[in-house]
Amino acid sequence: MTDSELLELYSKDARKAVRLTVEIYHAYVLRIVSGRLAGAPGEDIEEAVSDVFIRFWQHADKADLSRGSIKAYISAMAQSIASDKRRELAKNSTLPLDGDNEPLSPDPGEEIVERERLIRALKALNDTERRIVLMHHYYSMPHAEIAELLGLSENAVRKRLERALKKLRTETEGSP
Numbered sequence: 178m179t180d181s182e183l184l185e186l187y188s189k190d191a192r193k194a195v196r197l198t199v200e201i202y203h204a205y206v207l208r209i210v211s212g213r214l215a216g217a218p219g220e221d222i223e224e225a226v227s228d229v230f231i232r233f234w235q236h237a238d239k240a241d242l243s244r245g246s247i248k249a250y251i252s253a254m255a256q257s258i259a260s261d262k263r264r265e266l267a268k269n270s271t272l273p274l275d276g277d278n279e280p281l282s283p284d285p286g287e288e289i290v291e292r293e294r295l296i297r298a299l300k301a302l303n304d305t306e307r308r309i310v311l312m313h314h315y316y317s318m319p320h321a322e323i324a325e326l327l328g329l330s331e332n333a334v335r336k337r338l339e340r341a342l343k344k345l346r347t348e349t350e351g352s353p
Contacts, residue, residue, distance in 0.1 A: 213259035298348030
């Protein structure tokens with residue numbers, strides 16, 4: 178089925194068109210979204226994938242094939258939705274730093290000790306520093322995106338990240 182035929186189907190039988198679009202592009206969209214949301218819970222990834230197909234269905238009449246293919250249009254949509262979801266998750270993220278008395282794993286060992294050191298070190302950071310570290314290293318967000326989200330300049334984010342990592346290094350190397 179050509180892109181033109183698929184778009185035409187949206188005006189005739191939207192249910193069938195959506196089903197076909199999902200059938201054709203689901204794996205592709207899932208790869209894009211999973212890449213952008215690496216480490217996110219599966220339900221957040223699936224929600225973002227569903228949002229892509231819903232948004233495409235809502236805006237199929239605006240798809241301009243002279244500017245690109247349906248695949249390109251869906252790809253841009255998937256990247257945008259996944260980035261929005263990543264920002265939302267990063268903005269609402271918190272580390273469970275309260276559980277000092279709970280073991281991190283049933284198998285105590287060097288890895289556990291290292292994690293506990295890291296958690297203590299993260300607790301030593303202020304909230305902004307901790308968020309910057311998590312957004313950059315856990316969510317792989319670029320400095321510009323973190324700056325926009327936190328209302329800081331990109332240079333301020335770089336400097337705060339640099340200082341925070343130095344503090345983390347000092348804290349983790351200095352503790353038993």
